[in-house]
Amino acid sequence: MLEVALDKPEYAPGDAMTVALTARTAGKVTLNVIGDRLITSVTQDVQAGVARMSIPVGNDWGSGAYVVATLRRPLDTQAERMPGRAIGVQWFSVNRKARTLAVNLGLPALLRPNSTCASGQD
Numbered sequence: 807m808l809e810v811a812l813d814k815p816e817y818a819p820g821d822a823m824t825v826a827l828t829a830r831t832a833g834k835v836t837l838n839v840i841g842d843r844l845i846t847s848v849t850q851d852v853q854a855g856v857a858r859m860s861i862p863v864g865n866d867w868g869s870g871a872y873v874v875a876t877l878r879r880p881l882d883t884q885a886e887r888m889p890g891r892a893i894g895v896q897w898f899s900v901n902r903k904a905r906t907l908a909v910n911l912g913l914p915a916l917l918r919p920n921s922t923c924a925s926g927q928d
Contacts, residue, residue: 808894810875816899819865823898825873827857830892833879837861841871852877863900870899 809828817823825837832853839845845867850859861873872895879890917923 808875808877808892810873810894810896812873812896812898814898816902817863818901819863819867821863823861823863823873825859825861825875825896827852827859827875827877827894829854829857829877831877831879831890833877835859836876836878838874838876839867839871840874841868845871867900869902869905870897872897 811826811828813824813826827835829835829852833851834849835852835857836847836849837859838847839861845864846861848859848861850857875894875896877892879887879892881887881889913923
């Protein structure tokens with residue numbers, strides 16, 4: 807398991823998303839941003855501990871996506887350690903207010919069976 811934390815839960819296009827990873831071992835981390843497709847991918851070498859990576863948020867990221875982080879640890883024959891991997895996932899939203907509809911249903915206090923409910927709009 808790879809711990810993944812984002813600097814905020816919601817972003818706007820053009821923001822810089824900062825992803826903090828808590829790596830138990832040194833290795834190579836690949837961050838994939840996945841929505842209805844693979845949106846972007848970034849790879850970086852990290853040391854054990856907390857590593858931070860930054861990704862610019864694009865205009866075509868939809869209403870939200872997942873950050874999927876994969877840490878790969880290489881084979882270490884001197885330490886007699888096999889290769890390994892750790893995976894972490896975090897969801898975030900993009901510009902949610904711009905994609906939210908305000909719905910106001912003005913209903914009468916009393917509705918009778920077999921009657922018509924008018925919307926109040928002409």
